[in-house]
Amino acid sequence: MVAKIFIDGEAGTTGLQIRERLADRRDLEVISIAPEKRKDQDERKRLLNAADIAILCLPDEAAKESVRLIDNGTTRIIDASTAFRVDPNWAYGFAEMDKDQADKIANARFVANPGCWPQGLIAGLRPLIAAGIIPADHPVIYHGISGYTGGGRQMIEEYVAEGVDASQFMPYGLTFQHKHVPEMTFYTGLKREPLFEPVVGNFAQGMTTALPLQLGTLAKVPTGAEIHAAIADHFAGIKDSFVKVAAYDPAVAKTPALDPQIHNGTNTLTLHVFANDARAQAAVVAVYDNLGKGASGAAVQNLNLMLGVAAAESLAA
Ligand SMILES: NC(=O)C1=CN([C@@H]2O[C@H](COP(=O)(O)OP(=O)(O)OC[C@H]3O[C@@H](n4cnc5c(N)ncnc54)[C@H](OP(=O)(O)O)[C@@H]3O)[C@@H](O)[C@H]2O)C=CC1
Numbered sequence: 001m002v003a004k005i006f007i008d009g010e011a012g013t014t015g016l017q018i019r020e021r022l023a024d025r026r027d028l029e030v031i032s033i034a035p036e037k038r039k040d041q042d043e044r045k046r047l048l049n050a051a052d053i054a055i056l057c058l059p060d061e062a063a064k065e066s067v068r069l070i071d072n073g074t075t076r077i078i079d080a081s082t083a084f085r086v087d088p089n090w091a092y093g094f095a096e097m098d099k100d101q102a103d104k105i106a107n108a109r110f111v112a113n114p115g116c117w118p119q120g121l122i123a124g125l126r127p128l129i130a131a132g133i134i135p136a137d138h139p140v141i142y143h144g145i146s147g148y149t150g151g152g153r154q155m156i157e158e159y160v161a162e163g164v165d166a167s168q169f170m171p172y173g174l175t176f177q178h179k180h181v182p183e184m185t186f187y188t189g190l191k192r193e194p195l196f197e198p199v200v201g202n203f204a205q206g207m208t209t210a211l212p213l214q215l216g217t218l219a220k221v222p223t224g225a226e227i228h229a230a231i232a233d234h235f236a237g238i239k240d241s242f243v244k245v246a247a248y249d250p251a252v253a254k255t256p257a258l259d260p261q262i263h264n265g266t267n268t269l270t271l272h273v274f275a276n277d278a279r280a281q282a283a284v285v286a287v288y289d290n291l292g293k294g295a296s297g298a299a300v301q302n303l304n305l306m307l308g309v310a311a312a313e314s315l316a317a
């Protein structure tokens with residue numbers, strides 16, 4: 001049987017990208033809403049209930065509404081919004097997070113796709129906390145730069161149509177209450193909220209994030225090699241991982257591999273470890289596409305897991 005997929009919010013930034021990634025698939029049928037009816041509740045309800053899997057690419061409130069509109073007890077859901085990411089009834093859609101996470105996603109009815117920013121932090125920090133290298137109460141700072149497509153249609157219009165008069169580097173979220181903080185805290189295993197300071201750049205797509213680590217106050221100060229080994233070991237144990245770990249070289253001071261745009265159009269997330277052991281300082285840096293592994297790539301990866309099919313070509317690195 002060919003699975004029926006409905007993308008609620010197909011015309012938006014994430015929805016459109018998922019549509020494109022599924023365009024050549026013969027193992028599924030995308031059922032689309034007529035553009036003029038895309039906010040018509042009755043028509044959405046009909047299609048949501050006709051789908052085997054619904055992918056919600058909507059603002060939080062509209063996503064919650066879609067879930068309420070499904071009353072058939074069978075339609076499975078992948079939600080791209082923030083609405084259900086720390087809800088215990090939803091599987092978190094970061095397949096490489098744990099050895100059994102892909103199986104949890106494959107067997108779930110409800111899957112919450114991760115936020116773009118949390119993935120870089122969870123990928124780098126969760127293995128370190130799990131291995132006891134970084135304590136769960138460590139005061140963590142996380143920052144990075146994202147292309148403006150991360151802000152959806154509205155931000156894209158500001159940058160493109162209205163021509164935002166912004167430099168390449170514009171910090172935001174400066175009340176430190178970004179909507180991604182609960183998800184970051186929960187899935188890293190941290191016992192206190194990380195200080196998250198995001199930056200948006202005057203480029204469309206791609207992101208580079210950094211977790212700088214002051215290690216000198218720890219009871220046991222890890223070396224860069226130990227940090228790298230813990231992260232590399234974790235991902236070496238994950239089947240079909242789209243998270244790659246770059247080789248560790250303590251002599252690297254600058255590398256084009258950290259260009260936020262290098263993974264655009266792919267589902268790859270690369271982690272890099274940098275360290276100065278004499279100073280007891282390190283950083284774990286992640287590079288990925290905010291619209292790829294950060295959104296539509298992860299959604300298609302989760303869809304494939306739920307359908308029990310191998311990763312699609314469009315997800316290749
Ligand atoms: N962009 C990114 O990098 C990422 C986005 N996400 C999340 O994915 C979701 C979608 O984001 P994104 O694609 O960027 O946002 P966009 O604003 O680009 O798209 C959202 C789409 O939903 C439509 N929409 C809004 N309200 C309703 C409604 N009540 N019924 C039906 N359709 C509606 C919008 O229509 P209209 O424009 O006409 O209002 C628009 O087409 C959000 O929850 C976002 O937080 C997650 C990870 C990364």
Ligand SMILES: CC(=O)N[C@@H](CCC(=O)OP(=O)(O)O)C(=O)O
Pocket residue numbers: 080081082114115116117146147148149150151152155180198199200
């Ligand atoms: C540049 C920019 O504004 N980025 C968005 C993140 C987008 C994302 O990850 O999506 P969710 O909102 O679904 O989590 C932000 O910081 O809010």
